Amino acid sequence: MNPGSGVRSWAGSVGRLLRQPVLRRILPGVLVSSLGDGMSMVAVAWLAVQIAPAGQAGVWTGLAVAAYALPAPIGAAVLARLVRGMRAAQLVAADASVRAVALGTVAVLAVSGLLEPVTYVALLAVSSLLHAWGNAGAYTLVAEVLPEEEDRLTGNALLSTFAQAAFVVGPALAGGLTALVGPGWVIGVDAASFAVLAVAGWTVRARQAAAVGVTAAEPAAGGWRTIADRPRLLGLIAVTCAFFFLYGPVEVALPVHVAHGLHGSPGLLGLYWTVFGVGATAGALGAPLLRRRAPWPVVVGIIVGWGATLLPLGLTDAVVPGLVGLALGGLVYGPFTAISTALFQRDTPPQALSRVLAARTALTTPATALGTLLGGPLVAAVGGRHTLLISAVLTIALGAGVAAALRPARFDRRPAHTGSGGSTSTMRA
Secondary structure, eight states: OOHHHHHHHHHHHHHHHHTOHHHHHHHHHHHHHHHHHHHHHHHHHHHHHHHSOTTOHHHHHHHHHHHTTTHHHHHHHHTHHHHTTOOHHHHHHHHHHHHHHHHHHHHHHHHTTOOOHHHHHHHHHHHTTTHHHHHHHHHHHHHHHOOSHHHHHHHHHHHHHHHHHHHHHHHHHHHHHHHHHOHHHHHHHHHHHHHHHHHHHHTSOHHHHHHHSOOTTSOOOOHHHHHHTOHHHHHHHHHHHHHHHHHHHHHHHHHHIIIIISOOOHHHHHHHHHHHHHHHHHHHHTGGGGTTSOHHHHHHHHHHHHHHHHHHHHHOOOHHHHHHHHHHHHHHHTTHHHHHHHHHHHHSOGGGHHHHHHHHHHHHHHHHHHHHHHHHHHHHHHOHHHHHHHHHHHHHHHHHHHHHHHHHHTTTOSOOOOOTTOOOOOOOO
């Protein structure tokens, strides 16, 4: 395919996306809230360090970071009945509202000097209870509004680009603001960013949503049942969980490798994550250029490619090869969310999509956390660099195993073509 025509086609897809009034209202709110979340990556941990009792900073920081993410899978499971009748835009708005209120309470208590560690962790946990549903609602809205698979992939790519770009910009902003006014105010900014998204979601007119979505009265199987009835969705979730699990130790091993193996500074660690974030942003933005490729081989290529880009970190103590490898790793990984989500959008009944995507988040989020927990004792046993090498080799092996499993099954050898219905026949097995 001519690269120039691919770029023009992508630009046309973006234009069609921005002509949708619902997305024009929601996407700016998603961008603002993603930036706020990026800022909280620094502020949440720093505030925990400040308010923790003497000698307990590590314990309370770990609890705070976990509480800001891990309750989302619990919410996906136990709150399904509560959100069953909500449209996609309402799911986004409900999650944003809960986050705005809980984080706003944290900010007020922190600034006034009244925040206790237990209260802090509890409020962070409440703030994330609906986050699996909010994330699912955003991608479901893309599928509802955009009937063509090419446009859906562009919408997915924009959403994942927002998250990756916030990973680059947010922590840098938070570092300066935290030093200037304190972490409580930064968390207050995060709360305000979610308030912006909540207003955008709640003000989507019902008739607009009904024109593009599925009415709440339509019968739908639960997300778990829908996944169980579709082996390829179940397989994709299993592969994603394994991929994320093998990534988890990297978050522990890289800081230890930089500090002890390279005798580097926090600034060097920040540089590693910055180049990764820049690469991932570019990769996510370029995901629509892969739309004519069969998605399963692309998923396999991303897994193998990510493992390969970790090899310089695991094989050498040289800084430059590691930085280049991690930047390329971000570029390779960037399209993963957009492409894997497109597979779910294509193969799930519209009325069950938000439930399926929430169930996916409920399974994949703990996978990274479990990998991170395993990374601690693994790093203690073999060191940071060797842990990175183990992660790289096992990830390459995972990709090779998936490729071997897909080859005889002839999974999705050709790109799927969807019509206005938005779904295709099942992959041949």
